[in-house]
Amino acid sequence: MSDENSGTDEEPADGGLGRRRRWVVAVAVAALLLGAAGVGASMVIKSPAQAAAEAGAPAEDVLTAAVEHRVLVSSVITRGQVRAGQTVNVAPQVSAGDEGAAGAVITKLAVGAHEVLRSGRLLMEVSGRPVFVLRGGLPVYRDLRPGSEGEDVEQLQKALRELGHPTTPDADGTFGAGTKAALGSFYASIGYDPLPAQDDDGEGLKAASAAVRSAERALEDAKDSRSAAKDDGDVPGDPRKAVERATEDLDDARAVHAEVLAKSGPMLPAGEAVFLKSFPARVNAVQGLVGGKVSGTAMTLSSGRLVVQAYVPEYQKGLLRAGQDVEIYSEVSGVSAGAKVARVADTQTAPAEESGAAAEGGGVPATGPSGYLVQITPDKALDARLNGQDVRLTIEAASTGGKALVVPVTAITAGADGRTVVTVRAGSGAQKRVEIRPGTSGDGFVAVVPVVRNALRVGDRVVTGVRK
Numbered sequence: 001m002s003d004e005n006s007g008t009d010e011e012p013a014d015g016g017l018g019r020r021r022r023w024v025v026a027v028a029v030a031a032l033l034l035g036a037a038g039v040g041a042s043m044v045i046k047s048p049a050q051a052a053a054e055a056g057a058p059a060e061d062v063l064t065a066a067v068e069h070r071v072l073v074s075s076v077i078t079r080g081q082v083r084a085g086q087t088v089n090v091a092p093q094v095s096a097g098d099e100g101a102a103g104a105v106i107t108k109l110a111v112g113a114h115e116v117l118r119s120g121r122l123l124m125e126v127s128g129r130p131v132f133v134l135r136g137g138l139p140v141y142r143d144l145r146p147g148s149e150g151e152d153v154e155q156l157q158k159a160l161r162e163l164g165h166p167t168t169p170d171a172d173g174t175f176g177a178g179t180k181a182a183l184g185s186f187y188a189s190i191g192y193d194p195l196p197a198q199d200d201d202g203e204g205l206k207a208a209s210a211a212v213r214s215a216e217r218a219l220e221d222a223k224d225s226r227s228a229a230k231d232d233g234d235v236p237g238d239p240r241k242a243v244e245r246a247t248e249d250l251d252d253a254r255a256v257h258a259e260v261l262a263k264s265g266p267m268l269p270a271g272e273a274v275f276l277k278s279f280p281a282r283v284n285a286v287q288g289l290v291g292g293k294v295s296g297t298a299m300t301l302s303s304g305r306l307v308v309q310a311y312v313p314e315y316q317k318g319l320l321r322a323g324q325d326v327e328i329y330s331e332v333s334g335v336s337a338g339a340k341v342a343r344v345a346d347t348q349t350a351p352a353e354e355s356g357a358a359a360e361g362g363g364v365p366a367t368g369p370s371g372y373l374v375q376i377t378p379d380k381a382l383d384a385r386l387n388g389q390d391v392r393l394t395i396e397a398a399s400t401g402g403k404a405l406v407v408p409v410t411a412i413t414a415g416a417d418g419r420t421v422v423t424v425r426a427g428s429g430a431q432k433r434v435e436i437r438p439g440t441s442g443d444g445f446v447a448v449v450p451v452v453r454n455a456l457r458v459g460d461r462v463v464t465g466v467r468k
Contacts, residue, residue, distance in 0.1 A: 064425050064461040068406050074398040074442030076316050080328075080376060081351075082386045085304020086277050087284070089297040092126045093271035103127075104294040109286060114384065117281040117301070120163045122190050126294055129272060130192045133301070134159040136275035144268040145197040148175040155275065156268060160186055180265040187266065194266030205264050208257040215250035222246040276303040282384055306382040308339065310393055311351065311371030319397040320344050326376050327394040330386055337386075338379040341395060345373040398440045404447040411462040412438060412446060422448065423463040424456065431463065 092104070108125035111117065119135045136155040142148075144156055154173040161167060165182035187194040198204055223246075226239035281303035288298030308328060312320065326339040350370040376393065400406075411422045421433045434455045439447035450456040 061467040062425060062463055063465040063467055065408050065411060065464050067456060067458055067460045067462060068445075069403050069458045070406060071403055072400045072406050072440050072442055072445055072447045073396055074319075074440055076312070076319050076395040076397045078310050078312055078316065078374075078393050078395070080308040080310035080374075080391055080393045082306055082308050082328075082382065082389050082391055084282070084284075084302030084306055084387060087300065087302045088274060088276060090123065090131065090274055090299040090301060091297050092124075092131055092294050093269075106288045106290055106292055106294060106298060109288065109290055111283050111286070111299075113283055113286050115283045116384075117276075117279065117283065119159065119276075119279050120186070120190070123274065123299060123301075124288065126271070129195075129269075130187075130190060131272055131274065132190060133274045133276055133281065135162060135277070135279060137277045138275060140270045140273055140275060143270050144175060145263065146175050146180055146265045146267070147263050149173055153179070156273075157182070159275075163189075165189075177265075183268060184266045195269055196264070197267040198260075198264050202264070205257075205260050208253070208260040211253040212250070212257045215246070215253040219243070219246035219250050274301065276301060278303045282387060284388060302387060306378065306384070306387055307342075308376035308378070308391065308393065309351075310374040310376065311349075312374055313371055314348075317344060317372040320374060320395060325396040328376070328378065328382070328386075329392045329394070330389050331392065332389055333383070333385050335383050335386060337382055339376045340379065342375040342377040343373075344375075348372055398442065400440050400447045404439065405449065405456060405458065406445045406447050407462050408464050409441065409444055409446055410464040412436070412448070422456065425461050425463055 104127045106124060106126055107128055110122040110124055117123075117133055119133065121133050123131045123133055125131070134156070136159055138152050138155050140152070142152070144153055150173060153175045156175075157167045157170065157172060157179055160179070160182040163186060165185045167178040167182045170176035170178035184194055196202070222239070222242040226243050229239040281301055284300040284302050286299050287296075288294075308326075320341055322341050322343055324341045326341060327336060328339050329336045348370045349372075374395075407422055412420060413423070414420050415433075419435050420438060421435050423431050423433055425431050435451040436448040436456065437451065439449065441447070448456065
């Protein structure tokens with residue numbers, strides 16, 4: 001048994017040594033693996049303090065811009081309204097005798113929107129009566145009848161003569177026989193009969209004429225009686241006194257006839273004429289409809305050169321002055337035009353308070369916030385399509401006049417010493433301060449002149465800020 005036990009439990013002479021070697025190798029490999037894991041962990045896992053220390057402060061990023069050489073324009077951009085020199089709302093006046101205003105209807109429209117007008121043009125027909133346009137600055141405020149006198153009569157006479165209807169021998173401002181003939185001729189030229197000044201079918205004139213004929217015959221009879229008395233002397237009464245009385249009666253009859261005649265003939269009703277200051281004129285809009293009752297404005301007309309009105313706040317008013325260039329642009333039609341500032345008001349007003357050209361002749365001015373009125377005059381006649389439009393105005397408030405050194409506004413600083421400078425950054429990163437004199441500003445740039453000649457040149461990089 002001892003031999004069996006020794007054969008089973010004992011190893012060969014070198015067996016223990018082999019096991020020790022294998023154990024040593026295993027321990028060494030494990031140590032190497034643990035060391036490698038520790039190194040890897042040390043590269044991946046960091047404490048917050050270590051991470052912050054390794055990150056440190058980021059380098060400053062200096063923002064720069066190049067010095068440019070160009071024309072610099074400072075502009076004021078605002079909105080304006082295109083208006084004619086005169087705007088008139090045509091609201092026909094209907095006399096109570098013509099079936100009353102409530103029964104008056106538009107029976108004809110002779111012109112359409114945007115149509116160009118000349119003096120004497122028929123505009124529309126109301127209850128069979130014409131409404132036409134004539135040249136003149138005074139609005140119609142009364143019927144003009146034979147015997148009328150005044151500036152409005154003179155205005156009518158000038159308009160008739162302009163259309164080829166002479167008013168001689170009437171004096172200017174007196175509605176006499178010549179003006180009656182001219183007015184009748186004008187009405188005939190547009191295809192209508194004028195209304196009579198006396199609404200009695202001529203009965204008054206007929207009666208006055210009959211009275212004159214009767215007085216003439218009475219005078220003849222008186223003269224015959226006087227002659228007979230001279231021949232035979234046997235005539236009752238005083239023939240001479242009868243002739244005198246008959247002469248006086250005839251003079252009175254003739255005076256009455258002349259007065260009635262002077263007041264008879266054609267008249268100009270206030271509701272049939274519209275006066276505009278200048279021609280050609282334009283039809284802005286037609287609000288009335290054929291067959292519709294007359295109620296308010298039936299048509300809007302304008303005349304005179306188109307201009308632009310703008311209202312600017314106080315901070316912009318100080319930048320504007322007469323003579324500055326303006327660009328007019330309509331986003332609606334795409335039309336643009338050049339213009340100039342004609343006038344800048346010294347006091348604030350609201351559009352509704354303006355009593356200027358836009359409101360003349362019955363025009364209705366727009367309303368809006370108060371401001372300083374700026375009148376803009378186009379360089380040449382504006383496209384008629386712009387009339388009444390709201391347009392964009394770009395007003396050149398200041399300009400360098402030629403090319404100048406310009407830098408961004410953000411590049412300029414004022415030091416404690418009162419000097420205005422820019423900071424120039426060289427390619428190496430070095431910086432130097434250059435004293436400058438600022439000039440015109442616009443679009444975020446300022447024209448500058450270096451105090452020291454050539455201290456600032458085109459292409460230099462000036463510091464505009466720092467990004468951290």
